Amino acid sequence: MFTEAYMQRALLTALLLAPLCGLLGVFVTARRMAFFSDTISHAALAGIAVGFWLGFTDPTLPMIAVSLGVAMLMLWLREKTDLLNDTIMALLLSGSVAFGIVVLSLLKGYRGELHRYLFGDILSVGPQEVAIAVVVTAIVGTVVFARLNALALLTAHEDLAHVSGISVRGLNYAFVLVLTVVVALSIRLLGIILVTSLLVIPPATARNLASNLRQQLILAIIVGALGGVGGVALSFQFDLPCGPSIVLTCLALFLITLVGRALRKSRRRNLSPA
C-alpha cells in the first residue's frame, strides 16, 4: 500500500502536520482557543471559493490568505469592540461558510470539490502540498521550540508573562499566525469540519497520561503522529474519507488512555490504606 506515490505523499504530510497540530493543540486547548481555530478552518471555505473564483487550480494560497485575514479580524474586533468573543467567532464562522457555499454554488463544476475539502482526501495531497508541509513544519517547529518557554508562561498567566519581559501582544499574534497556517494546510487531510479535532484530541489523550507539561507536549506529538498515520492508512485500506479516519483513530487512542487512567486511579485508591 505504501508504494503508490500519492499514498506516500499523504503519509508524509500526515506525519509532519499531525504531530505539529498535537504540539500546538496543547496550547490551543489550555488557552481555550478551540472555537477560535474552528473559525479559522471554516474561514478557509471562503478562501477556497475565492481561489476557484479567481481561477486558481490549487486554492492553498487563497485559503491561507483568507483564513489569516479572518483570524486578524477576530483579534482586531476583540481588542476594539465590546462584542463577546463567542459572538465574534460565530459571526465570522457562519459568514465565511455561507459566503463560501454561495460562491461555490454560483461557479459551475465545483460542487464535487466541496466534499473533499469538508472531510479531507488523501488523493488531494499533491507534490506542492508536500513541499509546503515540509517547509512549514520546519519553520513552525523551530519557532515554537525556540519560544516554548515564553509560550508556556503566556499560557499560564499573561500578566506574569508581560512582567517577565515577554511581548505578550506580539507573541499572541505570532501564535495565531502559526496556528492559522498549520490549520489551513491540515485541511487537505482532515477537512474543514474535523481539523480542530486534531488540535484537541491528541492533547486530551496526552493529558490522560502526563503529569507535567513536558510529558504532555511529547505525548501529544506522538499521539498526533499515530493518529495521522493510522488514519491515512485506514482511509487507504478501506476507501474511507481521510478526516473521519484520522479522528476515529485519535478517538480510539483517547478512549484507551482514558480507561487506563481510570484503572490506574482505582488501583491506587485500593492500594492506599483506608
Next chain:
Amino acid sequence: MAEIHFHPRGLAIEVRGLRVTLGDTAVLRGVDFHVPKGQIVALIGPNGSGKTTLLRCLLGLQRPDAGQVRLLGEEVGPAVLKRIGYVPQRLPFDRSFILSVREFLSLRLRETRGWFWQRHRNTDAHLRAALAEVGVDHLFDRPIAGLSGGQLQRVLIAFSLLGKPELLLLDEPTAGVDTPGEQDFYGLITEVHRRHKLTVVLVSHDLSMVYRHAARVYALNGIICCEGTPEEVMNADSLKQAYGIHVTPYHHEHGPGHHHVH
C-alpha cells in the same frame, strides 16, 4: 514599626497626576504616589478604589489617560520590569494546563537559556532552594493549577524572587487566607524583605493586618487621600478624610488597635 532603612536613596515608585478611566468610571483621578526605596509599605483602600488599576499602570499592563510613572528611577519598560516582582490578585491558573511548579519556576530563570523542560541538577537545586525559602519545597513536582490559594501565593513569591527583584508588588496577597495563615504570610514577607533588601508594596483592603508590618501606609480612593506612618493613617479623622465615609474603630480578637475600613 519604626521607619527602618529610610535613607534618601531615591524613590522606588514615583507617580504623578495619574488618571485612568475604565468604561464610564474615573478610577484614578490624579494619583500622586511616592514610595521610598527599601521599605515595606502598604497601599490600602476599599474594594473598587483603584488599587489593582494603579498597580497595573505601574507595570505597563494598563495605559493611563494622563500622568507619569517612574519605577526605580526609570521609565516603565522591559528593562525596568526585569527588576520587579509582581504577585497578581486574580489567579487564573487553568486546571486543564498541567504545568508543574518546577516547570513554572524555571520559566522565570533568565540565565537558563535552555527549554524549561530540560532538567539540570544545578537548576533543580536552585529552584528547590527558592521554594524552600518560602516554605513550600514539598510542592516541587505538583501541578500549579492544583495548589491552594495560600500555596500558590508562596509559589508566586518564589517565582518573583528568582528574578532578583528590587521592588516586589503584592496585590491582596492574603485574600482568602485564614488569620493564622495571614500571620505566617506577613512573617514570611518581613523575612524576605530583610534578606533580599528590597522594597515591598502590600496592597490590601484591610488596614488591620498591614498595620503592623508596613513602615508607611498610603490610602487610595481615586486619589491618594492620606499617607504616613500606620499610626498617622489609623487616626480616625484622617481615615474619614480618606474615604469620605464613616469609619468605626473596630475591636476584635487580635486585640485593640486594629481598625477595619468599611
